[in-house]
Amino acid sequence: MDEIKAVYIHIPFCKQICSYCDFCKFYYDQKWVREYLMALEKEIKDRYMDEKISKIYIGGGTPSALNNEELDYLFAIIKLLNLDDNIEFTFECNLSDITEDLIDKLIANRVNRISIGIESFDPEKLEFLERNADFEDAQRKIEMCKAKGLTNINVDLMYALQNETLKMLKKDLKLFLKLDVPHISTYSLMIEPNTKLYNKKIEAIDEDLDAKMYETICKTLENEGYEHYEVSNFAKPGLASKHNLTYWDNEEYYGFGLGASGYAFRVRYTNTRSLTKYITGNYVMEKEMLGEKEMMDYEIILGLRKTKGINLKHFYEKFNVNLQNQYPVDDLVKSGDLIYKDGNIFINPDKLYIMNEILIKLV
Ligand code: SF4
Missing domain, CATH: 3.20.20.70 (Aldolase class I)
Known part of the structure; x- marks a missing residue:
């Protein structure tokens, strides 16, 4: 990381x-x-x-x-x-x-x-x-x-x-x-x-x-x-x-302050929304320690928000697996939901407004 x-x-x-x-x-x-x-x-x-x-x-x-x-x-x-x-x-x-x-x-x-x-x-x-x-x-x-x-x-x-x-x-x-x-x-x-x-x-x-x-x-x-x-x-x-x-690149960041979310050391966390708890030093409300599969899911869900999508080589270098072998990408390319071009996979620009439906089919 x-x-x-x-x-x-x-x-x-x-x-x-x-x-x-x-x-x-x-x-x-x-x-x-x-x-x-x-x-x-x-x-x-x-x-x-x-x-x-x-x-x-x-x-x-x-x-x-x-x-x-x-x-x-x-x-x-x-x-x-x-x-x-x-x-x-x-x-x-x-x-x-x-x-x-x-x-x-x-x-x-x-x-x-x-x-x-x-x-x-x-x-x-x-x-x-x-x-x-x-x-x-x-x-x-x-x-x-x-x-x-x-x-x-x-x-x-x-x-x-x-x-x-x-x-x-x-x-x-x-x-x-x-x-x-x-x-x-x-x-x-x-x-x-x-x-x-x-x-x-x-x-x-x-x-x-x-x-x-x-x-x-x-x-x-x-x-x-x-x-x-x-x-x-x-x-x-x-x-x-x-x-x-x-x-959207699924990189780690600190979130500090009330209600802030962060992603640090493989943990996605959300801070408390209670001012009194925060002031007494009880910062974090929820934590999710990510395994390899969850990290890949996040990479896809967040990465496909970008119009240039996800670079397949970068995905392989990061996770040591082929994206196409893990997720039904080829089916969604065939149906026209996703486009494959120059080593990147991205959502068809005409279908960006139904992005969530596409992500559900994919992840
Ligand atoms: S009430 Fe909400 S939307 Fe309005 S200024 Fe405050 S944080 Fe922003």
Whole structure:
């Protein structure tokens, strides 16, 4: 197994709670933040084995919800990590938190990529999601980031909302493209248990419309020079998220913080979502020690999310078995679900929206 190179750190505080959210989060409360950061520092000291880290992602929750002093503490904790000179360092921001001072602080602390959860500019969609975003404000703040040299920017777009039409999605896409950022992550709305939408008994939209929306997104973004490198992710050449590719390449990474997941030393784990347990040092809630078969299954399930799929030679070198001998790949190539090309196996681009059904047949 290669040495761990990636770290995810979860900051579970938000200033408002979105209707669809099932992430691990709490309302921002200063009195809990300090205690949380102290526990995070302890977790990192207890578990990190001083590997050289070349990819770090601070996500949430809303990391940008922290105040100045709290951010200083967070960045002091990150100094515990042995960071590579060529690090990709991503920090998730809420649009309303972006100020000149915040950007200066991020840059001073080696952040070189930001991810902004915009989701939509459509007032009706925003009301449904219980979020705020204004196009002029977004444009101004993104220009400010770029002017300061922070040019590697992702924005999130959400679609397939109840009452959303293709026309609404196309309008959103047009505005997102005007932001001229190198990375766009898209999410088809899922109604997850324990969310406000679930409690209101909101239903998912018609599957055909969902598929049509996905197709519209793929075509529109590809026409504008974005590479569709993962089922839901699009990037200008060379600017795919290195950190997120860690997941899809089935490489190991540390997940630190409340509710964070990680994969380290052949163990996939999920940390507790209980703040009180976390603060008292009971970090891990679930662990799964992987055998060879489970590792191969993960390699396939995650690897086929990438549009370039899985390299068969790489698979053989990693597991010492032929992928085609272990899984019914040839049958799925015959049925047109999978494509074999240049030593790689990948999902037929026309069938990406039914990826889960294909994976079930395969694994
Ligand atoms: S979606 Fe993001 S900002 Fe909204 S409540 Fe969840 S973690 Fe917080």
